[in-house]
Amino acid sequence: MTSLILWLLDRIKPLIRLVGADYGQLRAIVQVKLTMDNRRSSVGLGRYGKAKTESNNNFTRILITYTIVGSIISASMLLIPDQDRLFFPLTLQFSYVMALCAMTLISDFSSVILDSSDNQIILPRPVDSRTLWLARIVHITSYLFGIALSLSAGGVLVIAYRFGPIAGLVFLAMSLLSAVLMVFLTNIFYLMLMRFISEEKLREVINYFQIVMAILFYGSYQVLPRLVGQDVLTQALDHQWWHYLIPPMWMAGTVDSVAQPILDSTHLVFIALALIMPFGGLWFMNRFLTTGFTQKLSAIDTESRPESFGATSRRTQPDQTSLLTLVSDWFTTNSLERAAFAFTWRITGRDRKFKLKTYPQLGFGLAYVVAMSFQRDSFGSSGFFYLFALYFAGLYVMVAQYQLGISDNYRASWIYGSAPIKTPGDVLSGSMKALIIKLLLPFYCLLACYILYRYGLDKISDVLLAFSNSLVMLLCTSLLSIRFMPFSVAPDALKQNNTARGLLTSLILAVVGFSHYGLTILPYGTWVALPFSIITFWILLRQYQKTTWERIEMG
Incomplete structure (x- = not known):
């Protein structure tokens, strides 16, 4: 050319x-x-x-x-x-x-x-x-x-x-x-x-x-x-x-x-x-x-x-740090997890490529749900489309988690090996919590507002259960996939795992989604299942937090 x-x-x-x-x-x-x-x-x-x-x-x-x-x-x-x-x-x-x-x-x-x-x-x-x-x-x-x-x-x-x-x-x-x-x-x-x-x-x-x-x-x-x-x-x-x-x-x-x-x-x-x-x-x-x-x-x-960047950082850092410290204190349990939470929170807000690859995907999910819900005489007009929308959005959530391990500056990941980190699971769990609080929670809030507006406030139990189940699916795919430290892998290194990861995610999504649909038939079925879903998420998160160095693959 x-x-x-x-x-x-x-x-x-x-x-x-x-x-x-x-x-x-x-x-x-x-x-x-x-x-x-x-x-x-x-x-x-x-x-x-x-x-x-x-x-x-x-x-x-x-x-x-x-x-x-x-x-x-x-x-x-x-x-x-x-x-x-x-x-x-x-x-x-x-x-x-x-x-x-x-x-x-x-x-x-x-x-x-x-x-x-x-x-x-x-x-x-x-x-x-x-x-x-x-x-x-x-x-x-x-x-x-x-x-x-x-x-x-x-x-x-x-x-x-x-x-x-x-x-x-x-x-x-x-x-x-x-x-x-x-x-x-x-x-x-x-x-x-x-x-x-x-x-x-x-x-x-x-x-x-x-x-x-x-x-x-x-x-x-x-x-x-x-x-x-x-x-x-x-x-x-x-x-x-x-x-x-x-x-x-x-x-x-x-x-x-x-x-x-x-x-x-x-x-x-x-x-x-x-x-x-x-x-x-x-x-x-x-x-x-x-x-x-x-x-x-x-x-x-x-x-x-x-010099200019440093001056700007000093001007903007105090307010950001106070908010970040407050949020991390609420949702983390130890200093290492807190450091990983803050690290991921800052990188996801500064890395332009991460934002360009992740944020549009979340917007695509919202656009698809809105467009399909207004289409008459189609699947979008069916009575259970809102369930499909809640779980289909989980696929876009997986994209954000997938991007957590990728960085153009992956060579800087040597710091993980040189730092005195005995429990890498704390780093993984802190990074996951930052992703959930900063990206996934606002995304699901927007999606929930539209679902409740479109289909009625009586769907609040379905929204809560779908959000909790989405977190369960997120941790399931993380536990069953190869685990990487945050931002430690070159972009091309994970492409070979895309097919297997996609099949695994689709299988888990189908099982959980159809189970939720079956619960809607039972009186108060979703409300009864919600505590079990939350407990399952907590157990999986604790298991994810126990990840050892033997389970980590460094890029």
Whole structure:
């Protein structure tokens, strides 16, 4: 792929020189960036890939997946409407392309856009900021073009088959321009954040934005298809003035004008916006934003120095420590367990990758339950769906526990062996308690509020029993699986155990869930079973706390 991108880059050499960049330097920088990408793991939306050999094919596998999913979506939307009712389905298609490009920029490439190491390594050399900035844009856009092409491949074939090859080529061109437009809008988004948020908070805000966008993206995927039926896709949409403010509608209007064909004033405005805004945005960034963006990145690097971080820690540490000390005193029994509780509590709040892999999964669980409960004439409308929702959410809870053993800084786990720790089970139990109190309890509170609101307050016993049983399942899988110290294993090391762990979790989930359903038939069955479930959880936790070094596998 690197050779193909460099070959295409050679074809637009005059254009690069026209905007004031040094082509030789730009080509060398892009080549190095693409080479380094083959050694980088992809983290977007909770994914993580292997470095070295597997990462070379990681992006290709993602493109194949996007091609299959994009073709299915394109066929379902673009094969239905008549020729004069194509505008709204095209808008949905381009919205999907733009949303996924923006998600990729914010998730996988936020570290690339905000990487200040280029400034320290390259700018002291005779390389101007414009060349460096344009190399960064070319690097990112090359990947977005691949994503846009894969998402639009099915749509190109459908449009070309129904309305001719010219319409298909216009659809392809608009998809690529959508990627260019997302590069411009994302850079504007980052600059606005840099203007109103201090540099030391920027990366944290972006991390939470990634989490929120991932949840919204998945939630929209679950909810919107159930709200937008086939009758909506086949309706003609009257053009309104506010359509000129929606970028996907610019692209949809341009393709619609060729597919019908029609060339009125409304479609001419859409064509002008679709062609001018992406290139105009790049020119605007190149002319006015390059220097400011580079200076902001330098400020980020300055604010990230240990002195500033230490000062910030001293300012924020007392309040956090007092709350953490109070909570740990309530739920732990000895000093070692208390230390593990505090350690896990802090790491789960600071590790960006942990939050990016764990928090969206919990949000996905809530989004799935809400979407399924509103679906009529399906399993979501059955009388016992709330039980399925309570236990199915337990699968997402397992993800958080699974992530407890994983860390990119796993080499620091030598401290466990050098410290005078005689009972590693206290570390495991303290870490588990921190996970339950900080993540699982709030998650189940949100889920319980929705279940009680949706199905009635009489389901309180089912909610309490399901929560206690979920904790039992969590400890069962922990006791039956290989045990690792917190944050002591490389991400790739646990992949080989995924299949066995998944089967084990599903089996335990099925047994406990059907047992709970049987208890609902008996009068006061759930209330009677609740104390036994709590006692079982306490016994399993004590057993987990007795883990010896012989049962621990160090990463």
